[in-house]
Amino acid sequence: MSSRYPPEIIEAAKGLFLRHITPAEIQQQLGINNVRVIYQWIERHNWKDMLQHETVEQATARRLIHLVEKTNKVAGDYQEIDRLSNLLDKLAGIDLKKAKTAREKAQSDHGDAGGNRKKKKRGVKNDVSGITPERLETIRKELFYDYQHRWHDNKSQRTRFILKSRQIGATYYFAWEAFQDAITSGDNQIFLSASRSQADIFKAYILKFAREYFDTELKGVDVIPLSNGAELRFVSTNGRTAQGYHGHLYIDEVFWIPDFDRLNKLASGMAAHKKWRKTYFSTPSVKSHGAYTLWSGERYNESRRHKVEFDLSRAALREGQLGPDKVWRNVVTVEDAANQGCDLFDIDELKQEYTEAEFNNLFMCAFMEAGLSVFKLDDLLSCAVCSGEVWPDFKPRQPRPFANYPVWLGYDPARTGDRSTVVVVAPPMHPAGKFRVLEKIQLKGAFSYQANRIKDLLGRYNVQFVGIDCTGPGLGVFEQVKAFYPRATPIHYSLNAKTALVLKAMDVIENARIEWDAEHTDIPQAFLQVKQTTTGNDLVTYVADRSSKTGHADVAWSIMHALSNEPLDRKQRRGSIAMAG
Template sequence: MAYYPAEVKEAARGLYCKRYSIREISRTLGIPRRTVYHWVDAEAWGDMLSHEGVEDAAQRRLVLLITRDDKTKADLQEIDRLTSALERFQRLREREQAMRGEPCETASAKPEQQDQRGTREKRERKGGDSRSGKRRGRVIKNDVSHLTPEDFKAQLHQHYFAYQRELMQAKHYRNRQILKSRQIGATWYFAQEAFEDACTTGDDQIFLSATRAQAEVFRDYIIQIAQQKFDLELKGNPITLHTAHGPATLRFLSNNSKSAQGYHGHVYIDEFFWIRGFKELHKVATGMAAHKKWRRTLFSTPSAVTHPGYGLWNGDWYNARNKVKRQQFPGFKEMQSGILCPDNTWRKIITLEDAMAGGCDLFDLNDLKLEYGPEEFENLFMCGFVDDTNAVFLLPQLQACGADPAEWADYNPKLPRPFGNKPVWCGYDPSRSRDDASFVVIAPPEKPGGMFRVLERFKWVNKSYLWQVARIREITQRYNVQFMGIDTTGPGIGVYENVRIFYSRATSIHYSVQTKTELVLKGRELVESNRIQWDAADKEVGLAFMMIRQTTTPSGAMTYAANRSESTGHADAAFAILHGVSYEPLARPRGGCRVVIG
C-alpha cells in the first residue's frame, strides 16, 4: 500500500466525518478506495459517528447533497431516498408521541396549551417537582414559550445604541433598506430583532446572505443571545423555536435562489449590495414575503454604482416601472434621519460618524483613516458608492469570482494542514502606512487554464516586519508552498530578506511600469475569464480590485495605479493576489514553462 502524508489522511478523515462516501473521498483526494477503506477499518473512523442517530446522519448527508453544485443523477436519486426516509422517521415519531399521550413537537398547539407546556418545562429544567419526587419529564427542544416582550426590554433594548433604537422604532415598516458603515452591529441587531419577533409572535424568519458561512453569522448571534441573555441552548439548523404562539422556524440560506423557494416569513438580506445575481434573488426574496404581514429588510455597506441593487436603492427601479409619474427620491442627508420614500420603503443611512454620535464607542476614527485610503474609507465607513464605470476591474466581473469556501471539499481551515499536501502559491504586499500588510494563500489550477482559489487572506495591521516574517514562516509550515511573490519596491524588502532564510524560493517583485502592467493584465485575464475565486463574503477583495485605475506616468506612458506611494497604500489585497498568481505567465506554452516577475 502506497504511503500518504498524515495531512492527506487527516483530510480524508475530515471528509468522512462530513458524511462523504468512500467513492467521493477517493475522487476528491485522488486516493484508491481500498486505501480509504483500510483507514476507516484500521482507525475505527466509524466510531466517531456513533454519537449520531440514524436520523441525524440522514439529515447531515441530505444537507451535504442539497448544497452541492452540479448534482449528478445519483445525487438526485439519493436526495429522494433520504427525503422519503426522513419523512418516515417524522411520521413514526409523531405516532409514538401520540401513543404516549405527548404533544407533537411539529404540530401547532393552542396558546393556552403552549403556556402550560412552557411553564412545566421551565420547572423541569430547574429539576422537576421536588415535592412529589417525580422524575424529570422530557424537555422540549428550543422552548422559548416563557419569554415575553418585557424580558427582551430588560435584557437587550436598554443596551442599544441610538441608531439601533431607531431601527427598532421603524420595525413596523413593511419594507426597509439600510445603507450602513461596516462593523456597527447591524447584523447583531437584526439577528436579535428577528429572534425577539419569532419568540413573541411565532412568525418564521428567513436570513439570506452571499455565502452559507455569512448566513451562519446570524445563527451564531442568535445562539449567543439566547445563551447569554436567557440561559437557553438553541439547537438545529434551521432552528425551530417552540413559542407560546406555535412553532417558529429560523432559516439561514446562502445566495442560492433554488434553496430559498417555497419558504415564507420575514426576510432579512445581509450585504445585498455585494450579492451576485441580486435581481433574481430579490425577486425570490420578495416572493417569500409577498403576504402583507411579512417584512422585507435589506441592509448593506455600499459597493459600486454598477451593482443592480443601486437602482433599487436610488429609486431607478421604481421610476422605470412608473415612467408617467417619476418621483424624486430623498437625498443623502434626508436618509441619514430615516425617511419613508415614494416606493413605500423606509430608507436609512448610518455612517461611522453617525454611529459614533449615537453612542458607539468601538472605533478610533483617526486610526481607521490611517489604515485605509480615502476611497476605501469613504466606501467602507462613510456609505459612499464606488464609481467603477472607468475602473480596470468592473464589479459584475468581480462578483462572478465570489464563491462559498464551504463547497471546496479539499480545503478545511480547521485542520493543521488545511489543504493537505497540495501545492499553493502565496503573495505578499506591504502597505505604505503603519506597517500593515496583506498576505494571501492561493490554490493554483490542477490543470492548465483551470481555476485559482484564494484559500486564506491575512491583513496585518500595525505589526513589525519581523512579526510578519514569523507569521509567514508558520504559513509555510501549514501549507506546501511552491511559490511566494513579495513586493520589494519599498518596505517589503525587510520581509523578503528574512523570508529567504527559511524559504529560499521567495521571489522578489520590484515595481516598474512593465511589472505593474504585467500584473494587472494577468489579473484581468483571470477575472474576465472567471478563472479565479475568493470568498464571496470578503468584500474587501472586490473593493481592492476596483481601486485600481489606468493612468499615465509623468513621461506619458500608460500604467496602472491605486494612489500607491510611500505614504499611502491602497488595493493591498488585490496586489497581494496579483503577486501570488504572477507565477503563471501571461503566455502559457504547452510545455508548462513558468516565467516569474523578479
C-alpha cells in the same frame, strides 16, 4: 464494522462531523460503542473532504452553536460558551459593557415577585412561553444605540433598505429584532445570507440571546421551531431550498451578493403576502451592482411616464425616510453611529489606517466609482464561491491543509499605518482549472516577524513560488525570506511591471479563472480600488490610492503578485484595457 449500525446512525454521524463535532463527542451523543468506528466511517466515506473553510467569526459561531445545543454539558462547556460569546461580540464590534448591563438586568428580572427563579415546562421543545414582551422590550432598550432603536421604530415598514458603516452591529441588532418579533407575534423569520456559514452567525446570536438573557436553550439545524409556532429559518443565497418558505425576511450585505435580480425574485416570493416585511442592509459596493436600482429608486421609475425624485443624500436619509416607492431608506455612517452613542471606534485612527476612498466606502457609506476601476464588480462577484462545497481537497484545519499540492504565495508590504498582506494561491491543476485563494493573512510588525510568518506557510504548504514587492519597505522582508527560500522572486514596481500585473489579473478574472470564498468581500473591494491613470508623460499606469502614508488594495496586489508566476501570454485575449502608445 459499519454493518452493525443502521444507515440512519451513520448519516447522523456524518451530519455531526460536518458541523465540526469531534469523533469522541459523536460517539457519546449517538451511543456508538467505539470511537474507532467513527474514524473508519470518516476515512471510508471521505467525510473530511466535505468540511467547510471558515472565517474566525464563522468558526466561533459554529462552535458556539454546537455547545449551546449540546444536551449534556459539563462545566468546561459552559466556560467555553462564555468565552465564545464574548469573542463573537468583539468580532462584530459589540459594546461588551452594554451587553453585560443588559444581561444583569435580565437575570435580576427573571424571577417572580419573591425573587425565585421561574420553573420551565418540561417536555416542551424550544419553550419561549416564559419570555414576556415586557422583558424583551426592557432588554432591547438597554442593549442598543439610538440608530438601532430607529430601525426598531420603523420595523412595521413593508420594506427597509439600510446603507451602513461596517461593524456597527447591524447583524447583531436584526438577529435580536427577529428573535423578539418571533416571540411576541408568532411570525416566521427568515435570514438570507451569501453562504450557510454566514447565516449561522445570525443563528449563533439568537441562541446566545435566548441563553444569556432568558436562560432558555433553543435547538434546531436549518430551522428553530419555537413553542408558539413561529419558525426561525437560516438559508443561503446559493441554496435552492429557500424557495417555498414564508416570513419576515432579512438579507445581509446585499450589495456584495451576485445576481441580485435572481435574489430579489426569491425574496419577493418568500415575502409576497402583505403581512411579511423585507429588510435589506449592507455596506455599499458600486453603483453598477443590481441592488443599486432598488436603492436609488431607478427600478421604480423604469416604467413610469412621470419620473419621481429620490433624495439619497445623507442629510435626507440620516433619520430615515419613506420614499415614493414605499421603501424606507436609512444611511448610518460611522460618524452617525458615534453621534448616536456608539463609542467603539477611534475615527481619527481609522482615517490614518485607510485611504480616503476606502474609509469613505467602508465607514461613510460612499459607493465606489465603478467607472474608475479597471475591474468590474460583476466579474469579481462571480469569482466568489462557498469554498467548503466546491474545494474538497482543501482542509484548513489539517497540518498540511492542501496536502502536497503546489501553491504560490504573494506578498504586499505595509506602508506607514497600513497592513502587509500575504496570500496563498493554488494554481490550476489542469488546463480548464482555476486559481484558488486559499488563505489571506494580514501582518503588522517587524520585518523578521513578517518573514517568519511566511516561513510558517512554507512548513504548511508545498510552496513553489513566492512573489514579493521589493519597492520600498518590502525589501527588508524579501532579504529575510530569501535567506530561507532562495527562490523568492523580487517584484520591482515600474510602469511595465504594474501593467503586466494588472493585465494578468484582468485576464484571469474576466475569464472566471479564479475563485475565493464568498465571505471575503474585502477581495472585490480591493480590486475595485485599482484604477487606470496616466503619468506626467502621458504613459498609462495603475494606482490604488497608494502613497507613502497609506498603501491599499493590499490583498488585490498580493493576489496579483502570486498570479505573476503564470506567463501573461497564456491566453490570446489580453483584456479590455486600452493601452497608450
